[in-house]
Amino acid sequence: MGYDYKKCTSEIREFAAKINGAQMFSVGESVMEKKIYCVKYGKGGRKILANGAHHGLEYITAAFLMRFLREYAASVEGGTEMFGYDTNALYEKVGLYVIPMVNPDGVDIAINGLDITNKYHRRLISLVGIHSFNRVWQANANGVDINHNYDAHWSVVERMPGPTKYSGPYAESEPETRAVTEFVRGEGFDMLVAFHSQGREIYYDFDGIAAERDRAAADRMSRASGYPVCVPAGSAAFGGCKDWFVKEFGGGGFTIEMGSGKNPLPEKMLDDIFEENSKILLSAMSELCFD
Ligand SMILES: [Zn+2]
Structure with missing residues (x-):
């Protein structure tokens, strides 16, 4: 059991069917031809993308984003505050877009292991052996780490496909990466927040180009959540979604490492970390209401 693609997709469908004004659509397909879904909720012209x-091992972030959408929509519809934030004001000013699961193949491999009918079965088994997928698998079904595959100082860390940190044959080689970048380029976003696990940290810069207002926004997210603001070091510092967004648009990109412990974080931990991460996202959305 785990928060796999099937569970996430059923929650997305239920949300889109039940919630007034919510829309769901696909932004692309994974290597194994699963649709990568996005949910849109909010009327405003300022746009934020949370993903x-x-x-693979970080499916708690998808579970978080869907629970956030449900509770945010309940707050909007009920006319109540959410953790002290005026959600009706946010709904009027901000278009919230959520891609809960950028890497559905990786999540399913991490949770359910490899099905013998999977056409990548033999190749993937040869990369990691037969038993360890649910402890190690972070990549997509090509063995590429999507969050090192973006075009932002893209370079080689690992030489071969595998469970983690292989950045692919070239930048944006993977369909999951292109689904995000093409959607973002086409839609135009003021801000992007990428949720990962774990570490209880907020990252905002890439290559020293983020603006002072991004630091200020990160500081406000930090005060809201208790998560410190960090500057990345080593191989975490390039090829990521936030890195690419900051490079491409000059700022407004954030990475959140939610929770603490060893991946995969147990889903029941979501009860403990829901509030702090909700405050981060609500704080990020509030930034778009300042001007
Ligand atoms: Zn991650």
Whole structure:
């Protein structure tokens, strides 16, 4: 059991069917031809994209984003505040887009292992052996780490496809990466927040080009959540979704490492970390209401 693609998709469908004004659509397909869904909720012209589960073992981030959508919509419809934020004001000013599961193949491999009918079965088994997928698998079904595949100082860390950190044959080689970048380029976003696990940290910069207002926004997210603001080091510092967004648009990109412990974080931990991460996202959305 786990928060796999099937569970996430059924929650997306239910949300879109039940919630007034919510829309769902696909932004592309994974290597194994699963649709990568996006949910849109909010009337405003300022746009924010929140995404999760770039990494297979980090499916708690997808579960978080869907629960956030449900509770945010309940707050909007009920006319109540959510953790002290005026959600009706946010709904009027901000278009919230959520891609809960950027890497559906990776999540399913991490949770359910490899099905013998999977056409990548033999190749993937040869990369990691037969038993360890649910402890190690972060990549997509090509063995490419999506969050090192973006065009932002793209370079080679690992030489071969595998469970983690292989950046692919070239930048944006993977369909999951292109689904995000083409959608973002076409839609135009003021802000992007990528949720990962774990570490209880907020990242905002890439290559020193983020503006002072991004630091200020990260500081406000930090005060709201108790998560410190960090500057990345080593191989975490390039090829990521946030890195690409900051490089391409000059700022407004954030990575959140939710929770603490060893991946995969147990889903029941979501009860403990829901509020702090909700406050981060509500704080990010509030930034778009300042001007
Ligand atoms: Zn991650």
